[in-house]
């Protein structure tokens with residue numbers, strides 16, 4: 468049978484043929500770029516449940532099979548055999564680095580970890596109890612006020628420098644936000660430490676004594692960052708792309724992504740999931756919360772459950788659960804009650820008709836909070852850590868869009884249901 472290359476839309480007796488485009492894997496797309504010109508109609512898809520916003524070669528998700536690939540490599544293989552800086556190189560450049568490329572990349576990142584000394588003044592303007600997401604959103608947006616030599620997006624070299632600066636400085640800025648919140652002095656990055664060890668040092672080290680980085684915690688963090696690095700066109704990545712489509716500088720685009728990630732339906736879910744587990748407290752209260760999650764009149768949702776794309780188990784959640792077990796054992800927190808509640812809640816939810824019918828499985832945020840809490844991070848730091856890891860994905864997607872010669876400013880239309888044209892009435896004549 469001949470390969471189907473188009474679909475035909477019949478509208479008021481007129482037939483419009485729309486091309487079908489096929490990717491390397493995954494669903495075909497109907498190219499509707501000429502739809503309005505040929506039919507005078509828009510499509511309608513709030514939430515973009517059936518809409519491809521772009522063509523990309525970076526990340527592929529098969530939601531039904533629970534598959535996640537970064538540049539073709541599966542997330543479980545990368546989490547098992549690679550490391551976060553190498554995954555950053557892969558996402559940015561499309562291939563795993565040779566040993567020489569990797570060492571040059573590590574050097575580029577290491578020598579951008581410091582922030583402009585004046586940037587530390589920004590933190591003083593915030594209340595100590597400000598949520599760290601508010602702080603990093605402001606400070607990252609302000610980077611464009613300091614690094615003018617990497618804001619010209621038409622210059623490929625400046626785009627690479629801005630990418631390296633953002634990947635390198637996010638750990639420093641996030642560690643500074645934590646230090647500021649606990650009233651401790653900022654710790655300068657150290658060039659002799661690897662990416663994750665350096666972040667732990669800047670976060671938990673103090674100037675008064677040496678800080679010994681735990682390899683277990685550094686390895687767990689590295690894995691958590693790999694799992695969070697990219698995820699095709701999720702809400703915050705789409706925000707970064709839309710901001711970038713206007714020509715905004717990369718620092719401003721990443722600040723927009725941070726703002727979007729903060730929402731509890733997105734990156735804020737890891738903080739919300741842990742707060743929920745603390746609220747449940749003990750396994751015997753799980754049925755009460757499952758009932759609340761199923762009650763249409765109750766806004767409560769099981770945080771860390773469900774996903775727009777995954778209608779099977781989120782492959783990241785699987786690796787996260789295994790990592791949680793390993794870290795808790797290493798830390799001697801064998802019977803963390805929250806982990807017991809989480810595993811029991813997952814077991815009960817996955818055997819409940821409502822969750823089965825709606826294909827609700829644990830997502831990346833369900834177990835991550837348990838590990839981060841055991842590592843000593845306060846819950847308010849969970850989403851900043853998600854942002855730290857996702858920065859490379861945002862940057863890779865932004866760079867792919869900017870380098871695309873056919874790129875245009877994103878400008879969706881709407882279905883207007885407001886008032887039709889009417890004449891102005893002066894205030895004295897109004898009823």
Ligand code: SDX
Pocket residue numbers: 697698700701702731732733734736760761767768769770771772773774775776825827830831832
């Ligand atoms: C991330 O897009 C990405 O890739 C995001 C992410 C990434 O890496 O970038 O994977 C990261 O954001 C993970 C998701 C974290 N969010 C949460 O854990 C918050 C809790 N989950 C939900 O709010 C929800 O599942 C979403 C937002 C994640 C997905 O929502 P959808 O796809 O819009 O689905 P929906 O809200 O239309 O829900 C479908 C049905 C609804 O019931 P009905 O209206 O059909 O009767 O399932 C129900 C929902 O009420 N439902 C839940 C539920 N999630 C969906 N019911 C109880 N608990 C939940 N968690």
